[in-house]
Amino acid sequence: MVQIFDVLIILVVALNFVALGVSRIRGVINAVALQGVLLGTFPLFVHSQIGRRVILLIVVTIVLKGRVIPVFLVQAMREANIRHQVKPVVSFVSSLLLGAVGTGLAMMFSHTLPLTKEHSDMLLVPASLSTVWTGFLMLTSRREAIMQVLGFLLLENGILLFGLLLLEAMPFLVEAGVLLDLFTGVFVMGIIIHHINREFDSISTEHLSKLKE
Amino acid sequence: MIYLPILFPLAMAAVTFASTSNRWRPWLLPLGAIGHLGLVLAIVCQPADRGPVSGLGGWLLLDPLGKVILGFLSVLFFLCSLYAPGYLALRADRPNRVFCTNLFGSLATMTLVTLSHHLGLMWVAMEATTLVSAPSIYFNHSARSLEATWKYLLVGSVGISLALLGSLFLAYSALKSGLDTTLLFDQLIKDAPHLSPPWLHAAFALLFVGYGTKMGLAPMHTWKPDAYGEAPGIVGTLLAAGVTSCAFLAVLRVYQICRAGTEAEFAREIMISMGLLSMAVAAVFMVRQRDFKRMLAYSSIEHMGILVLGVGIGGMAVYGALLHLINNGLTKGVLFLSAGNIHRAYGSKLTDDVRGALQRVPLSGALFLVGYLAIAGSPPFGPFVSEFTIVSAAIDSGQFLAGGLFLLFLGVVFIGMGATVLAVVLGNPSKKIKPTAFHDNVSTGGPILLFVALVLVLGLFIPAPLESLLGEAAAQLGLSR
Numbered sequence: 001m002v003q004i005f006d007v008l009i010i011l012v013v014a015l016n017f018v019a020l021g022v023s024r025i026r027g028v029i030n031a032v033a034l035q036g037v038l039l040g041t042f043p044l045f046v047h048s049q050i051g052r053r054v055i056l057l058i059v060v061t062i063v064l065k066g067r068v069i070p071v072f073l074v075q076a077m078r079e080a081n082i083r084h085q086v087k088p089v090v091s092f093v094s095s096l097l098l099g100a101v102g103t104g105l106a107m108m109f110s111h112t113l114p115l116t117k118e119h120s121d122m123l124l125v126p127a128s129l130s131t132v133w134t135g136f137l138m139l140t141s142r143r144e145a146i147m148q149v150l151g152f153l154l155l156e157n158g159i160l161l162f163g164l165l166l167l168e169a170m171p172f173l174v175e176a177g178v179l180l181d182l183f184t185g186v187f188v189m190g191i192i193i194h195h196i197n198r199e200f201d202s203i204s205t206e207h208l209s210k211l212k213e
Numbered sequence: 214m215i216y217l218p219i220l221f222p223l224a225m226a227a228v229t230f231a232s233t234s235n236r237w238r239p240w241l242l243p244l245g246a247i248g249h250l251g252l253v254l255a256i257v258c259q260p261a262d263r264g265p266v267s268g269l270g271g272w273l274l275l276d277p278l279g280k281v282i283l284g285f286l287s288v289l290f291f292l293c294s295l296y297a298p299g300y301l302a303l304r305a306d307r308p309n310r311v312f313c314t315n316l317f318g319s320l321a322t323m324t325l326v327t328l329s330h331h332l333g334l335m336w337v338a339m340e341a342t343t344l345v346s347a348p349s350i351y352f353n354h355s356a357r358s359l360e361a362t363w364k365y366l367l368v369g370s371v372g373i374s375l376a377l378l379g380s381l382f383l384a385y386s387a388l389k390s391g392l393d394t395t396l397l398f399d400q401l402i403k404d405a406p407h408l409s410p411p412w413l414h415a416a417f418a419l420l421f422v423g424y425g426t427k428m429g430l431a432p433m434h435t436w437k438p439d440a441y442g443e444a445p446g447i448v449g450t451l452l453a454a455g456v457t458s459c460a461f462l463a464v465l466r467v468y469q470i471c472r473a474g475t476e477a478e479f480a481r482e483i484m485i486s487m488g489l490l491s492m493a494v495a496a497v498f499m500v501r502q503r504d505f506k507r508m509l510a511y512s513s514i515e516h517m518g519i520l521v522l523g524v525g526i527g528g529m530a531v532y533g534a535l536l537h538l539i540n541n542g543l544t545k546g547v548l549f550l551s552a553g554n555i556h557r558a559y560g561s562k563l564t565d566d567v568r569g570a571l572q573r574v575p576l577s578g579a580l581f582l583v584g585y586l587a588i589a590g591s592p593p594f595g596p597f598v599s600e601f602t603i604v605s606a607a608i609d610s611g612q613f614l615a616g617g618l619f620l621l622f623l624g625v626v627f628i629g630m631g632a633t634v635l636a637v638v639l640g641n642p643s644k645k646i647k648p649t650a651f652h653d654n655v656s657t658g659g660p661i662l663l664f665v666a667l668v669l670v671l672g673l674f675i676p677a678p679l680e681s682l683l684g685e686a687a688a689q690l691g692l693s694r
Binding site for chain 2: 112113114115116132136139145148152155156158159162163165166169170172173174176177179180182183186187190
């Protein structure tokens with residue numbers, strides 16, 4: 001059981017790299033969605049007693065992260081006529097390198113944080129920090145509004161990973177984390193309704209003239 | 214009792230949303246604000262012998278710190294609501310249903326933040342505050358305001374996420390030490406000495422960055438100039454004085470836990486350095502600032518820096534910081550609303566176009582100038598008193614570097630902000646800019662005068678009940694008297 005769990009956690013971290021390295025936006029959406037589904041199953045491994053509340057959390061997480069949000073994002077791409085290729089500020093190779101460095105640092109940093117006995121051999125903390133880092137990297141190094149939303153989703157996934165350690169002790173805090181998806185919903189609505197599909201660095205009206213209603 | 218100040222604005226939001234008249238709807242705002250003020254006064258002034266005001270099994274609790282901020286928010290909202298009908302009458306071409314509803318929504322969520330006594334509940338309330346206040350920034354429906362709203366939401370959501378991660382870390386520090394895993398503030402403060410230090414350390418850093426982003430401390434301030442620059446003056450006031458105060462309260466709650474635990478020094482060092490950094494960044498960007506609304510955003514960054522700096526310095530400076538929260542908030546009301554009027558009168562917010570405001574709109578121009586003098590720390594206005602308290606506490610406790618830099622940055626801001634403000638109010642109006650139909654009148658000038666009156670009163674004397682309340686709140690943060 002523990003071994004399967006470790007493999008799944010490593011898969012989650014590997015998906016971070018897929019999200020950083022793939023050039024088609026659809027590919028990134030799929031990677032983040034798959035990561036979400038994997039995360040959704042994790043309470044099965046960390047919770048000793050699977051009650052109704054935990055099952056509800058599992059179902060909600062998988063449906064939201066694996067189905068609702070990806071479908072919503074794909075629809076946003078279609079509605080707002082977003083081009084399919086990512087044009088990163090930081091090249092793909094550099095992104096991957098930065099991702100690798102961040103994951104290494106996450107490993108080192110998580111060693112300074114003492115875990116309780118039952119968590120001590122879990123990879124959750126380094127995986128969580130590495131995913132948070134990847135999310136940040138994507139938020140800052142991608143111009144497209146939709147990619148920033150995906151970066152935010154990765155950040156959220158990283159936080160949820162850490163939250164699993166507290167699922168038994170403090171379920172409320174972990175469940176409240178699901179509320180972060182409200183932001184995602186608002187972002188995607190923003191893209192669909194207002195066609196926010198370009199970088200926002202320049203305030204030049206030439207760039208923004210198409211944003212009028 | 215404790216539920217009413219939250220539920221009443223929500224009910225008013227529903228009524229506002231249901232009302233069909235674009236013309237009469239804004240008048241619901243002052244009506245609801247009076248009701249909220251009454252309810253807040255009732256619970257803030259409830260005699261102590263009747264026990265603490267609490268609810269939801271202790272998740273909601275009104276302590277002195279909460280009283281200071283809740284009372285301030287209610288007064289602030291009331292004064293802003295008086296301005297709203299006059300302002301919205303000028304913008305009669307725009308539907309204001311969503312705008313008015315969201316103002317009530319913001320009031321409800323901000324009230325919830327001040328009453329939350331639970332780490333998780335406070336986080337939910339802060340997230341709600343962010344989401345509810347965003348549509349008001351987009352009131353003008355222009356490309357620029359859309360961009361501002363997007364940035365506000367994106368940066369804000371990252372801040373909120375980090376605060377959640379920090380909350381989880383804090384919870385884990387309790388779990389690691391084998392403590393009862395409650396997240397009630399009282400219990401966390403009591404348990405603080407036993408919390409696992411590495412986790413508490415990391416938790417404070419994340420929570421400070423997270424809620425600091427919502428406060429708009431440098432270097433997490435990037436959303437602020439855009440959001441405040443594009444939002445209507447009334448929204449600018451509520452963001453710069455209301456939402457930031459809630460975020461500051463969240464920082465204070467976390468600081469309370471660190472102070473009781475092992476991380477007091479670390480927390481104070483971070484607060485002093487981030488406070489000074491915010492002041493420095495604001496000072497740099499305020500010099501030669503051509504957009505006077507963006508200038509106000511940088512002023513807000515500066516004063517958020519002053520707040521955390523005061524708490525970091527400790528002693529009487531904590532009292533000074535809490536007083537400054539009120540003084541800064543009320544003065545921001547003067548500045549944002551008068552700047553909004555000037556913006557209306559010229560149809561521009563750049564100093565290239567806007568000159569001679571004292572001639573074009575004498576009342577708003579004069580109020581803008583008075584607001585500048587007050588915020589820059591000139592006597593006899595409130596901010597002078599609170600800033601003086603902070604700097605003298607720094608010197609008394611031998612923190613000369615912090616005190617010296619504080620004065621230096623205040624000086625740079627005084628000059629930098631002065632250049633922009635004087636360019637706006639003095640001189641002759643440019644012939645090139647066609648004046649709009651806007652003129653000063655009671656509905657758009659009166660509420661600002663009330664703000665000025667309060668700022669002036671707080672500069673001359675602090676009423677005894679307020680002083681004792683501030684003292685009690687400061688005692689929660691380590692000021693012993």
